[in-house]
Amino acid sequence: MDVVSPELNSLLPDEIMDTEAIEEVPHSQSEPTHDTSVPMETDAPVTSESLNTCSNATPAERVQAATAAAAADSAPGSQSSITISASSTLFAIKPALATSTATTKTTDSLTGTTVSTSGTQKLATPFAFSAANHQIILNKVASAQATEAAKAAAAPAQVIKQEGQKLLVTTIGKSGQPIVLQLPHTSGKPGVSQTSGDAKSPTPQFKVVTIGGRELKPVVGSAGNQVTTLQAQQLKTVQIPKKTPASSTAPIKFIITKTVNSKGLSPQTSVTPVIAGRVVTQTSPVMSPKTITLSEPHNTTIQSISGKKIAISPLKTPSKVTVVSVASPPSNTSQKSVALPVNVALGQQILAVQQSAPASPVKVATSQTPAQNIKPVQSVAVGGVGGSQFKTIIPLATQPNVQQIQVPGSRFHYVRLVTATTASAAGQPSAPNTSSVATGKPLVVNTGAVRMSVPVVQAQTMKQVAPKPLTSAPQVVTTTQTQQRLIMPATPLPQIQPNFTNLPPGTVLTSAPGGSNVGYAVVPAQYVTQLQQSQFVTLASSSSFPASSSVQTQAKLPYNGVSAAETTSRPRKPCNCTKSQCLKLYCDCFANGEFCNNCNCNNCFNNLEHETERLKAIKTCLDRNPEAFKPKIGKGKEGESDRRHSKGCNCKRSGCLKNYCECYEAKIMCSSICKCIGCKNFEESPERKTLMHLADAAEVRVQQQTAAKTKLSSQISDLLMRTTPIISSGGGRLPYTFVTKEVLEATCECLLEQAKRAEQTRQPQAEAERAILEEFGHCLMSIISSAGKAKTDCASINC
DNA sequence: GAGTTTGAAACT
DNA sequence: CAGTTTCAAACTC
Structure with a gap:
């Protein structure tokens, strides 16, 4: 789902990648039938992905998934053992040139790239890579012949030994460098870049390495000795176009190409394939559940709606995971690609990557076996660095009335609301909410929505995804076009043509009331969430959708017994702007690309009613600073802290130990780029340590008090219930x-x-x-x- | 809650 | 780019 052009990808701070999920969706109006198939960028339902997937899978797959789950249960440790076996057709590698059609036939010799997770399993067979037939065979267990054939086809049989190997994934950057997925030997093979993370983590790790526009920076993945699949509660499909190794001396490599989207909002995309790439990095210094989701661009074909993302979550593993997804090289390259669906579960989460490169001369598309029947998967890239924030992730991939629009070159994702009549829930009986993200948190599944809480990196762009009612929910079935338009009172973009490439984070394009697909209103993603929440409430209450005024207030409406505030993923503080009209970066809401909602601001223009002014303000800010809406907390240099302020602070009097300091506020230490005076916000600072201790103690006290209050309240309520x-x-x-x-x-x-x-x-x-x-x-x-x-x-x- | 302090954003 | 002003949040009382 998340798709970012390599150019943009290279510009964005790594931290951004951690938290953003961007999807590239064709905007062409000539595809009305794709409304239902366009996956939303939002996160997939939390419920274990394996469950969702298995629900649509063949019995054999179910068994496999169940087995994997059982295996995962047996090895609940953080050690992620990954076993790649080809015993099932869950992963089918098919020769390229295959379109994104889901009915791609699976060649027997090629099938069987199944990744099953088991904490105790080990790779029984080597990984075979065949460039000739564009096949990748991972740990072929059942179909030994296929492995042999692959070896025979490829002169140097690409065999990956399992034990003690690290999985490295490199990507193609602007320079056209190939994306390489490597499983190097523990001893280190040429071309394998070892990072400091290796030294820190002696155990083999899953790594994804970026090559190209950015410096090669491998990142440690899950800290498991063995690669396990299906260990977790989620199951995803990975489609990895294969490419022959660029160098014969290079170790075993998987070359991953990205989908080239031939359609896009901007005209130039129709000429030049959109090279979408995205880097999702995540560091997890603490033992907190984390999820990284990497989405892929998808074609306009049906298959494109399939889950195209990577979700890596080293739950409770002090490991570092970086997922890099890079666009495919230009179409004129002779790169051969192989689409490889791989279900990989790390920890409790599943990695799902689906890629296709239609523009590539030689391409192997992922064969979506009927049994596999992977449903659209939505992903949200989240990162967590000890943050306490949680994000509600709701699957919108099958949202019948919301389409995600990928604007080429833009790192923001847009949503186009479509009429429910064209995509009713009834029309998607088999559209389950496929989870792309797993979490250690318990799932809250309401009658109509699936919620998931995921720790999110602090101070990062957080997307709020509206809860998507299950298609089976009766109240979702009837949504009228009229309601949709009432929901979106936005006016067609008037004088200002929004610069899609410079919209603030989370901005969403919504269809104008004109009904046609002409004209979009720029709406923060959070606003869509609000809208959908409102819609949900309305539907649940069987009442007609209120007028547009509800847009501003519906966030307050509770639904399913849960207040909207609780469902809001980002606990943003209301602003108090008085003079800026909330159209300057002084306003946190505006700076975060969000509409003001429940704020205390005066003369607020940061809303739909003032979309024109808002767009002007956005443009002004971007003219002044093209990175104005990018998170300030990015990734530091190699060897430095993973998080640091992109610009550094300029504190003079606070010692950088008060929240005036943006570094301190972000709970990061000042770096060399800071221009602060009298800084005390460094590692060895006794003042900082003291403050941290005090803060920790205060937090503990607050937690204790909260717990006590909760308990007391519960007791009182229980007592009252017994009366x-x-x-x-x-x-x-x-x-x-x-x-x-x-x-x-x-x-x-x-x-x-x-x-x-x-x-x-x-x-x-x-x-x-x-x-x-x-x-x-x-x-x-x-x-x-x-x-x-x-x-x-x-x-x-x-x- | 009012007033003060602070530093980023905006402006010149 | 540097200096100044504006602004809203953080902080203090």
């Missing part, structure tokens, strides 16, 4: 109503009397306390006895 009705029901509980004021007073008097008595007799304090407690016990017994007697009497008279 009067119990009497009539003849339950075993005693009515608290017997603890009246008089009873309390009497009890207190008894206790006081006991205290006085102890004092008069000059008893030791301990003895006095004991006596008082005993008296209290007597009082309680009396109360209970009286209450029980009263209840019996009440029951006897049937009161």
Whole structure:
């Protein structure tokens, strides 16, 4: 799903990649039938991906998935053992030139690239790479012949030994360098770039390395000795176009090409294939669940809607994962690609990559076996670095009335609302919510939506994805076009033609009320979330959708018993702008590419009603600073902290130890690019340590207090629940109503009397306390006895 | 809650 | 690019 052009990809800070999910979706109006098939950029439902996938898979696949799940259960550790076997048709590699049609036939000799996860399994067979037939055979177990054939076809048989190997994935950058997926030997093979992460993590790791526009920077993936597949709760499809190794001396490589989208919003894309690439990096210094999702661009064909993303989540593994997805080289290159669907689950998450390169001369498209039946998968790239923020991820891939639009060259994703009549839920009975992201957090599956919470990197662009009602939900079936247009009161872009390449993060294009596909209103993705939430509420309540005014207020509406605020992924603070009209970067909402919502601002123009002004402001900001809407916290240089301020701070008086400092606020230390004076925000700073300790202690206290309050509240509520009705029901509980004021007073008097008595007799304090407690016990017994007697009497008279 | 401080953004 | 002003958040009382 996430697609970013390599150019843009190279410009974006790595941190951005961690949190953004961008999807490239054809914008062509000539494809109305694709409305339902265009996957949303949003995250897939959390429910284990394997479940969703298996629901549509053949029994054999189900069994396999179940087996894998069982294996995963047996090895719940963070060690990610990956076993690649070709015993099933789940992964089918097919010779290229295959279109994105899902009905691609799977060649027997090629099939079987199945990745199954098992914590205890090991690769039994080597990985075979055949350039001749464009096949990649991973650990062929069942079809040994295919492996042999592949070896025979490819002069130097690409055999990857499993144990102790690291999986490296390199990508093609602007320079056209190939993307290479390597499984180097532990000893290190030529061409394999080893990073510091290797030294830190002695165990073999899954790595994805970027080559090209950016410096080669391999990143450590899951810290498992073995590659495990299906270990997790998710299952995804990976389509990896294969390319012959650029160098014979190079180690075993997988060359991954990206899908070339021949259609796009901008005219130039129709001429020049859109090279979409995206880098998703994530570091997980803490043992928190993290998810990285990498989406791929997709064609306009049906197959393009299939899950095209990579979700890597080294849950609870102190590992570093970087997923790099790079566009395919220009069409004039002779690169051969192989589409390889691979289901890989790391930890509790699944890696799903689906790629295709139609423009490549020699291409192998992923064969979507009917049994596989991978449904559209939506992904959200999230990164987490100890952040406590959570993100609600709702699958929108099958959202019947929302299309995602990929604007070439833009790192933002857009959503085009389409009429529900063209894509009703009924028309997609088999459109499950395929999860692309797994999380250690429990899933909350409501009747109509799937929610998932994922820790997200702090201060990064976070996309808010509206909960997508399950297609099976009855209330979703009926959505009228009229409602849609009411939802989106945006006016067609007037004087300003939005620069799609410079829209703020999360900006979404929504269809104008004109009904046709002409004209879009630029709406933050979060706004779409609000809209969808509103829609959901409306549908659930079986009431007609309110007027456009609801757009501003519907976020407050609860649905499914959960307030919209709770469902909002990003706990953004409301702004208080008074003079900027929320159209300058002073405004955090505007700076984050979001509409003001529930803010305290005055004369706010950061809303749909002032879309024109907003666009002007966006353009102005971008003219001033093309990176104005990019996250400020990016990835540091090699060897430095993974996160650092892109510009550095300029603090003079705060010592960089107050939230005035953007570095400190982002919980990162100042770096060499900071121009601060008297900085105390560095590693060894005692002041910083003290503050951190205090902050930690305060946080613990807050958590404890919150827990205590929650417990108390729960107890009170439980007590209230046990009251009067119990009497009539003849339950075993005693009515608290017997603890009246008089009873309390009497009890207190008894206790006081006991205290006085102890004092008069000059008893030791301990003895006095004991006596008082005993008296209290007597009082309680009396109360209970009286209450029980009263209840019996009440029951006897049937009161 | 009002006033002050602070530093980024905006402006010159 | 540097200096100044504006602005809103952070902070203090």
